[in-house]
Amino acid sequence: MKKEQIQEYTLRISNANRTGIITVLFDALGTYVKEGMDAEGYERLKDSLRNATRIVYELEGALDMDREISANLWQIYDFWGRFLEMAIIKNSKEGLDRIYDMIISMADTFRELEKKDDSPVLMKNAEQVYAGLTYGRDDVNTYGETSLGGRGFFV
Numbered sequence: 001m002k003k004e005q006i007q008e009y010t011l012r013i014s015n016a017n018r019t020g021i022i023t024v025l026f027d028a029l030g031t032y033v034k035e036g037m038d039a040e041g042y043e044r045l046k047d048s049l050r051n052a053t054r055i056v057y058e059l060e061g062a063l064d065m066d067r068e069i070s071a072n073l074w075q076i077y078d079f080w081g082r083f084l085e086m087a088i089i090k091n092s093k094e095g096l097d098r099i100y101d102m103i104i105s106m107a108d109t110f111r112e113l114e115k116k117d118d119s120p121v122l123m124k125n126a127e128q129v130y131a132g133l134t135y136g137r138d139d140v141n142t143y144g145e146t147s148l149g150g151r152g153f154f155v
Contacts, residue, residue: 001031001051019110019117022062026107029055033084033100042091049084056081076106 012024032052039045060077063070083099086092 001028001035005031017114017117017119019114019119022059023107023110023114025055025059025062026103026110029059030100030103030107033096033103036084036087037093037096037100039093045091045093046088049088053081053084053088056084076102 009024009028013021016024029052032048032055036045036048036052039048056077060074060081063074063077065071065074080099080103083095087094087096
């Protein structure tokens with residue numbers, strides 16, 4: 001994953017509510033699977049898919065198993081995790097495109113849920129980031145400001 005993507009995901013997480021964090025995880029998962037699909041050489045494939053697998057395990061851990069839908073989601077996540085692990089073991093990209101499509105579809109679903117979720121931002125004391133009207137060579141300049149005293153996050 002490129003440095004810019006990591007910064008984008010970090011910014012999104014710091015300003016996300018419950019559903020927003022799950023959406024960011026799906027986006028990162030899709031990025032790693034896509035990198036695996038495009039990887040040349042076993043080491044790059046393994047690294048990308050190992051990172052994707054870690055995110056799948058994080059998604060499994062985020063489930064509230066007291067809810068009925070969680071069992072269904074767990075089965076999907078378990079399938080993805082096993083599939084990605086087998087792709088690493090077999091050094092195979094076969095079927096990654098189908099997994100990628102499933103991840104993107106699930107991400108789109110959670111994006112819709114995120115629009116309806118009015119829960120508060122989870123990270124307190126995070127920097128407030130403003131995008132200015134001044135532009136850098138490659139992108140819009142951003143400015144961070146912590147209005148609360150001190151640094152650190154309260155979750």
